[in-house]
Amino acid sequence: MQTPLSDDGLLPTATAGETWRYAVRLLRPRWALVVLTVLVLSAGTALQLVTPRALGWVVDAAIDGDRGAVVWPVQVLVFVTIAAGILQALTRTLIALVGEPVLASLREDVLERALRLPAGEVERGGSGDLVARISGDVEVVTAAIRSTVPTLAMSVFLVWMTAVGLAVIDWRFAVVALLALPTDIYALRWYLRRSGPVFADQRIAEGARAQQLLDSVGGVDTVRAFRLGPDHLRRSARRSEEAVEVAYRAIHFRTRFWGRMHLSEAIGVGVVLVAGFYLVRDGAVTVGAATAAALYFSRLFEPVNMILMMIDTTQEAGAALARLVGVARVAPPPPRERAALGEPSVDVRGVDFAYDEGREILHGVDLAVRPGTWTAVVGASGAGKTTLVKIISGLHPPAAGEVRLGGVPVGELGPEQLRDTVALVTQEVHVFAGPLIDDLRLARPDASDADVEQALERAGALSWVAALPSAERTVVGRGGHRLTPTQAQELALARLLLVDAPVVVLDEATADAGSAGARRLEGAARRALEGRTVIVVAHRLTQAAAADDVLVLEQGRVAERGTHDELVAASGRYARMWSAWSSSGAPPSSMGAPEPATAV
Template sequence: MTTTGEPTADRTPGHRPAPHGAEPGGPGPGHPEPERELLPTATGARTRAAVRELLRPHRPLAAGAFSVLAGATAAGLLTAPLLGRVVDSVAEGRPVDALTLPVLLLAAVAVAQGAATALGVGLVARLGEGVLATLRERFVERALRLPLEQVERAGSGDLTSRVTGDVSTVAEAVRGALPELARSVLTIGLTLVGLAVLDWRFLLAALLAVPIQLHTVRWYVRRAVPLYAEQRVAVGAQQQQLLDTIGGARTVRAFRLAEQHTERVTRRSRAAVELALRGIRLLTGFYGRLNLAEYVGLAAVLATGFVLVRADSVSVGTATAAALYFHSLFGPINVALALVDDALLATASLSRLVGVAELPLPHEPRRPALPADASIKVAGVHHAYQPGHPVLRDVDLAVTPGERVALVGASGAGKTTLAKLIAGIHTPSAGTVSLGGVDLADLGPAAVRRTVVLVTQEVHVFAGPLADDLRLARPDATDEDLRTALDRVGALDWARALPDGLDTVVGEGAHRLTVTQAQQLALARLVLADPPVAILDEATAEAGSAGARVLETAAARALEGRTGLVVAHRLTQAATADRVVVMEAGRIVESGSHAELVAAGGRYAALWEAWADEHSDGEDGAGEDGGGEEQAGGKPS
């Protein structure tokens, strides 16, 4: 388990608060917007292969569903001949009794067709939902294991648009378009067979519409496929910009950049709207061409019927049945061709989902090594999020088992980056990071998650019972284990006071926890996960004064018995640590105990003096709004 909290939007490399004069999450003035490396999109061949693979376990259900739909469609085709028989009976002056049997048969056909159609559509929907569920699970599994660096390069908007918009598009196609398309294709095929049975010349006349329809589809597909792919990317960029702007709202307001961000949101939204309007114009032309095909086909069938009846080759009833057959094709053909639009949208979305779902899982060593102890060693580490812009330079750090080390320094010094490298979230550009004497690459992602836990300054409270939220860290934990963990971080009293105790539903739309309570929840998860190494990245920075003091005590108790690395926003945490490591401009410039460094009169002593002066009025914590250097929009570490 690598994280029990989430980095804030303005602390990850893809969402850095900008220095004065630059836009958070974007380039500075006069600089072009950075190109994002979007998550992969599967090719058409790979998408089709993935669909076949997903369908393989459901082949019996697929065969049954389409068999039932075929039966329903065949029953429906009896309607036209029966109506033709009624026309012949009237034309030949037969008695009224001659109409009884055809009318009864028409009623029976309607009932049988309705029942079979309902059953077939239900089976097709079940098939689609099963396949979609498997794809969604595979997508989520891969998405959760994506390297954070890859997500940051793509921008969280890309992943968000796939999780929300693309999944919804495919789901709507599965629930609505897939059953309708299956029915339409079967109806078209069997109706053409029915026309041939009546007279092969009716079939030839009907086929005059096919070249126009095929040309229409080809014309539409050539333009629609790239358009919809571009539209999905534009929607992802729009969501990314909204996330950047809203996530960095405090920094945007602090630097008075609201107008610039509003303009950027408007520009991205306008691009998405323009692409949507292009799609509507394309669809209008598509339907206009289909109407032309209907006119040509129906006129040909009526003319053929007139000629054949005049030549006594067929009866009036047969010609009527042929016209009814072709007229009955209007709906299915239009539905099938109109569903090309939905199919293209769904295919574009499906390709984006498959592109992520087919990503290889993180490499796990065949025989992962085991850490010998809870030590940390960083040797010659350099790191840069962008080439030519190093964040860490030649960093060496050794932490002994059970030692608690505080990382301090100005914003942008590299503290958080170093913490993420040790937690295995990022891979250093150069140098090595070891846990228990084993390089992270030799441990493998699973072993790293068991060995080190990172708790950040902003945590997510999942919607659901409090007990379930805690069990994310240890699914087999008993209620007593949960209470013990809460008690250790000082949260048991307020947890017991909740309306339903551990069963109280918390999170969005339910009981809202305070900032301090949410952070205690993350620390309780840390206790439950019980890793030998724990990293707290400014885990008390978001709380107010009183809350910060509570969290400092909770953090200290959560770190008992394990190696601790604390990225200290509040220097009172550094003062109680076994050792203080001071970072500046990506380097370690001082290391020693609090007393030693204060006596040395160096960089740490200056930081401590400034801290002491700022809080000389008796407040040893940040303001109620969690104030600090990050609020000023300073560059993250």
């Protein structure tokens, strides 16, 4: 089952309805805290409205010359200031108690679904898009929950309560204040209709730009080998220009929107001042009441402006949330019945593959690997070695032809069975932060201490692990004990042994280890993987010489195939490469510079 990608080839984005339903589902277990938050927010906002009225009382007392009457409004102002501050702090605390668990649940859902996505699906949709979502989009939503939501909620409550306060002083103040409303509504409708899609486009454009940069940088050797540099530069420039253009559109809408809002504010202040003058002249209200009304209205625009300022952030957060919910709602692949596999053979039949239409990487590749044997794949950078083993591992579906593992097409194996059948180790090994034994148990959570120790011993790592400060309990990875490239690869080999897959693919797994480390790793791998079916992308020709079979790729085609001795005797490309190395004493590399695991 493939993940439904959007029209632009990225991972899906949830609709507004799906996003709301998902948010409600996350809030439902915390409804009591939500209600308490609303009540405290209402009380705090109501207290803030006492301040303008109390100042109006002070004005009336001063006009009447009653000094004693000034004392109690001042006492009210002091009490209100303290109480409002306490309630505001309590409101922010309650919002954090509601929002942080919701945010944690969202992160967990997104990460869980992201980890469950088949690796091939992630590559097809774009790892850059996924990275942009679980980093940039999560940061946007986090900032909104921690800052924007509390500010927006308080501002909304203050606006409607201020309107009530105006009406309480004199209903005519509330009526004349409404004269500014049509301008507000017009500006807001104009802005929302146009800016919402712009912010959604902005998040998508940033994800597409990140994906293009990752593709170009991650596949730099392939780009160089096929002379695709100018094309990738044009693509990166186009993606960047699209992101900048969308950002300019957003700024343009903001500027025009704020011009309309300033006009509305000017209209509102003018009509309230005029109304206050006539009402005081006619004796309908006191000067203090008119002062309070003017203060209410002038304070009204602060939360209104805050709301409007938050609209940008809210829409951006909404677009980011929709992208996260799009990942969180991706249905996991349906369970499949485990296919009955035969002996661990690998059959590649007429496989074609192209990353871009019109530029094929593999052309009619055939490969048959007998159970329990080692096959080395050699070729120049860009020959298609890594692409071939990714197809064998199930990361990429072939454009034509098929791959069979144990006699069963790879496409018929579910993700779990595929993981149990074929294991891929590349030169880029990630060491997760935490105790080393937990890092190993990622491969098999139910592995006992004895299982872990046996895997370390077979991988040749038990001696240096035992010498660590806390042995296998030592914290490794970021912030912990740093492992050498050779140690990291031995750790990956131990993980592979815990998975116990019958078919193993080693993609340049010793390239970063150095000559001595590579020989040590090759020896450990040969001993540990004895009896398994192994395909190794050979960085060193000693790996090919020790293999049961050698496949030579050239520009995506099978150039030669046979044992090391047969190919040397055939005096072809492999023989020339072997002869050049043997006569020069150069490091036994596979047709040139090492090829990163991300390259083809």
